[in-house]
Amino acid sequence: xxxxxxxxxxxxxxxxxxxxADRRWNExxxxxxxxxxxxxxLFGFLLTVVFTPRFATLxxxxxxxxxxxxxxxxxxxxxxxxxxxxxxLVTGHRIKPETVTWASRLTVAGIVLLxxxxxxxxxxxxxxxxxxSAVPWAVAGLVGWFLLCWFALPTWARHRYPLRE
Numbered sequence: 001x002x003x004x005x006x007x008x009x010x011x012x013x014x015x016x017x018x019x020x021a022d023r024r025w026n027e028x029x030x031x032x033x034x035x036x037x038x039x040x041x042l043f044g045f046l047l048t049v050v051f052t053p054r055f056a057t058l059x060x061x062x063x064x065x066x067x068x069x070x071x072x073x074x075x076x077x078x079x080x081x082x083x084x085x086x087x088x089l090v091t092g093h094r095i096k097p098e099t100v101t102w103a104s105r106l107t108v109a110g111i112v113l114l115x116x117x118x119x120x121x122x123x124x125x126x127x128x129x130x131x132x133s134a135v136p137w138a139v140a141g142l143v144g145w146f147l148l149c150w151f152a153l154p155t156w157a158r159h160r161y162p163l164r165e
Contacts, residue, residue, distance in 0.1 A: 017097055018096060021096040021097040021099075021100050028104060028107060031107065032083055032107055032110075035110060039073070039117075040077070043070075043073040043074070046066075050066070062127055062128060065123055065124045065127070069120040072113060072116050073121075075113050076110055076113040079106050079107070079109045079110030079113055080106075082110070083102075083103030083104075083107055086106065115147070115150065118146065122138075122139045122143075123135065123136075123139050
């Protein structure tokens with residue numbers, strides 16, 4: 001039998017539902033670790049802004065954007081910590097495949113919230129830094145980039161390379 005080429009696949013992994021759930025859980029944890037680190041840094045920074053002297057000089061619109069950004073950051077943090085809490089509270093109930101499914105959904109929700117949080121943070125920072133009409137265009141360009149990297153490319157890959165059984 002010849003070895004498989006780079007685009008070929010075997011008939012799949014020979015793993016039980018529990019082994020598959022364990023593997024998927026470990027993969028999910030690695031993904032959550034990456035996003036959690038960025039969210040924690042962003043959220044920590046956001047929490048300190050209100051205590052700087054410059055905050056008092058912001059316009060009401062900028063303060064509203066700030067409050068919205070902090071609330072979105074908190075929601076993002078909750079969604080990305082949710083899978084860990086879910087796993088911890090249902091451990092031993094023998095529902096690992098279901099736990100992985102729900103944890104994956106929470107992670108996707110957290111990524112969507114992260115997109116909105118970063119959009120809001122960029123809007124605030126660029127409004128304060130640039131004070132001009134280019135801000136919405138710069139933010140829109142970056143949001144487009146995030147959408148391409150985070151959603152369009154994976155969607156394209158799923159369509160281009162369908163699930164192989």
